[in-house]
Amino acid sequence: MPDAIPAAYLWCLRGAGVATLGLGLALALGARRPLPLALAPLPLAAALVAWRTAQVGHLPLAGLHETLLTFGVSLLLVSLWPAARHRTWRLQGAAVSAAGVLWLLSSVANPRLTPLVPALQTLWFEAHVLSSFVAYAHFAVGALAGLAVLAGTSGTGVRRVLEGANRWGFVWFTWGMVGGGIWAYLAWGTYWLWHVKELWSAVVWIYYAGAIHVPHLPGWRGRLQGAASVVGFALVLFTYLGVGLLMRNSHQWQ
Amino acid sequence: MLRLFSSLRTTIGLSLALVALAIWGSLEIQFRPGSYATIEDTILLPWLRARVGEDPRAASWVLAMMGVSALLCLNTAVCVVRRLAAHARSGRWPVRAVAAHLAHLGFLVVLAAHLHGSVSGFRSDGHQAFGGQSFSVTDRPEWRFDVGELTLELAPQGYPTLLRAQVTARQGEAVLAQGAVEVNRPLLVQGVAVYVKAVQPSVRGWGVLLPDGRAVTAEVGSPLPLPGGTLLVREWTQMGGRAIALRVEWRPASGGSRQEWVVPSPGSPLPIGPGLRWGEIVVDSLAIFDVRCDPGATMALVGSALLSLSLVPLVIRRTPGGRLAAGPGPVEVHESP
Numbered sequence A: 001m002p003d004a005i006p007a008a009y010l011w012c013l014r015g016a017g018v019a020t021l022g023l024g025l026a027l028a029l030g031a032r033r034p035l036p037l038a039l040a041p042l043p044l045a046a047a048l049v050a051w052r053t054a055q056v057g058h059l060p061l062a063g064l065h066e067t068l069l070t071f072g073v074s075l076l077l078v079s080l081w082p083a084a085r086h087r088t089w090r091l092q093g094a095a096v097s098a099a100g101v102l103w104l105l106s107s108v109a110n111p112r113l114t115p116l117v118p119a120l121q122t123l124w125f126e127a128h129v130l131s132s133f134v135a136y137a138h139f140a141v142g143a144l145a146g147l148a149v150l151a152g153t154s155g156t157g158v159r160r161v162l163e164g165a166n167r168w169g170f171v172w173f174t175w176g177m178v179g180g181g182i183w184a185y186l187a188w189g190t191y192w193l194w195h196v197k198e199l200w201s202a203v204v205w206i207y208y209a210g211a212i213h214v215p216h217l218p219g220w221r222g223r224l225q226g227a228a229s230v231v232g233f234a235l236v237l238f239t240y241l242g243v244g245l246l247m248r249n250s251h252q253w254q
Numbered sequence B: 001m002l003r004l005f006s007s008l009r010t011t012i013g014l015s016l017a018l019v020a021l022a023i024w025g026s027l028e029i030q031f032r033p034g035s036y037a038t039i040e041d042t043i044l045l046p047w048l049r050a051r052v053g054e055d056p057r058a059a060s061w062v063l064a065m066m067g068v069s070a071l072l073c074l075n076t077a078v079c080v081v082r083r084l085a086a087h088a089r090s091g092r093w094p095v096r097a098v099a100a101h102l103a104h105l106g107f108l109v110v111l112a113a114h115l116h117g118s119v120s121g122f123r124s125d126g127h128q129a130f131g132g133q134s135f136s137v138t139d140r141p142e143w144r145f146d147v148g149e150l151t152l153e154l155a156p157q158g159y160p161t162l163l164r165a166q167v168t169a170r171q172g173e174a175v176l177a178q179g180a181v182e183v184n185r186p187l188l189v190q191g192v193a194v195y196v197k198a199v200q201p202s203v204r205g206w207g208v209l210l211p212d213g214r215a216v217t218a219e220v221g222s223p224l225p226l227p228g229g230t231l232l233v234r235e236w237t238q239m240g241g242r243a244i245a246l247r248v249e250w251r252p253a254s255g256g257s258r259q260e261w262v263v264p265s266p267g268s269p270l271p272i273g274p275g276l277r278w279g280e281i282v283v284d285s286l287a288i289f290d291v292r293c294d295p296g297a298t299m300a301l302v303g304s305a306l307l308s309l310s311l312v313p314l315v316i317r318r319t320p321g322g323r324l325a326a327g328p329g330p331v332e333v334h335e336s337p
């Protein structure tokens, strides 16, 4: 592990953030040929992940700087398929812009090298964090679609994206919770801890377990679903950022 | 009543109630941490029993969560049974619907397993041993855990990169299980798991040089008979830098006792008797172990696997053309029966 983070890395991250934000805005405003614009940030994402992985010797999954980077990458990947399938490129533009913003935030978060203390040296850690961020990215897409539904600017494509994204998010989040439970059992001797972070993860899981049933109630589709997605993502954001920044951090490994 | 418990509206209401309770619980833990200081020390039932009398507010939301979860389980079970019955009557078993109900079953199994582990099982934490020593736990009095070689590796920055302890679990002389315990790798002995929580340098023993030049040694906590009385090192602490301070107790043969903190260096005189000097302070690796038994753990794993796997068909579904496609898409609309 090197002692210092090269300044070039942080400047490239900022540059990639600004470029991705710009591409996202162009898509959101209705670019004529959306696919190349939507694909353009992917090589940047691959390069950033590879660079950071080379610096720290593990996937960028530990600490705020790395998880913001990974959140952005997940958002780019996760939002691409439904956009191509349902032709919801403006919505995709919002997701790409959000990924750019996440990278910009990552570039100002402390990029210190997080030591891989023994508890983190397991594939269960990677499985848990990666699944959680793939889930968060789906929930973010669901919330953006929910905002579009609430604004009354969306067609059936966006509503389909909304339902699918929340269901996919729930599936990935379940895998993340199961992975986290197995890891906690192996590392701490219990798969459930009465800590703030675990309680908030349960909040997110139970909330979305309820939310994915809403489409099965015909009278409840539409704006209510949109609002439920936005509220759900607010819970996700609090679980990810609020718990760490505002409450006593229970996810302390050292 | 049956209508209420087979309704999806009830499911959503109960989920929101659980969400509200968990948020309330997180605020409780955040702002009244003292009430929850021991919640991880035991399994849930003994903790709840103690709290109900002493601090009902701390127990209330946990009990309420258990109650609402029980209602949600009932709701889920009623739904599953009614829908499976409907499928049996119609003779149609769509993959997605079956998968959804396997997910429901997985959820029920996980909650049942958690209840099982919260009322039976035990936690016995904080056992300390140097290499070559043994420890035992009150919940398995016939067992003994022998600790072998201890390994601690540190990164140049000072944080640990490897903690390892060789442990052998014995009943009498029969070996029940043995192996290297590391962080993320407990030793499993008939449903009981042994975890290594720390391996750290610790004062194991100390020595005194007698006036005739002979050296005598003792472990921390055991008395050492010396000319004129008995000397005992009760505890130790690390001072700034590497210096070590000992709390010594001197019990003269004439009666009484005197305690004080000293910072010994080999060869320096002892403050108690003529001609006695400090010998070597022996620092060795000390391991700290937690021993835990959760009889619901395997069942929870099975339930989680069922839940996790049955979600796959829900997202990889057949498109109308019969082609397998992955990705978000519309769901079929089903009212609850």
Ligand code: HEM
Pocket (backbone or CB within 6 Å): A167, A209, A212, A213, A216, B005, B006, B007, B008, B011, B072, B075, B076, B077, B079, B080, B096, B097, B100, B101, B103, B104, B107, B311, B314, B331, B334, B335, B336
């Ligand atoms: C927290 C507990 C529960 C979990 C984790 C859960 C999970 C799921 C999942 C993952 C699906 C598939 C969703 C989709 O593809 O759209 C589903 C579908 C469904 N759930 Fe639940 N569920 C729970 C409780 C309940 C309860 C209590 C009921 C009954 C009132 C219920 C009734 C249904 C129905 C009717 C479906 C649709 C099945 C079909 O397509 O035929 N669920 N559930």
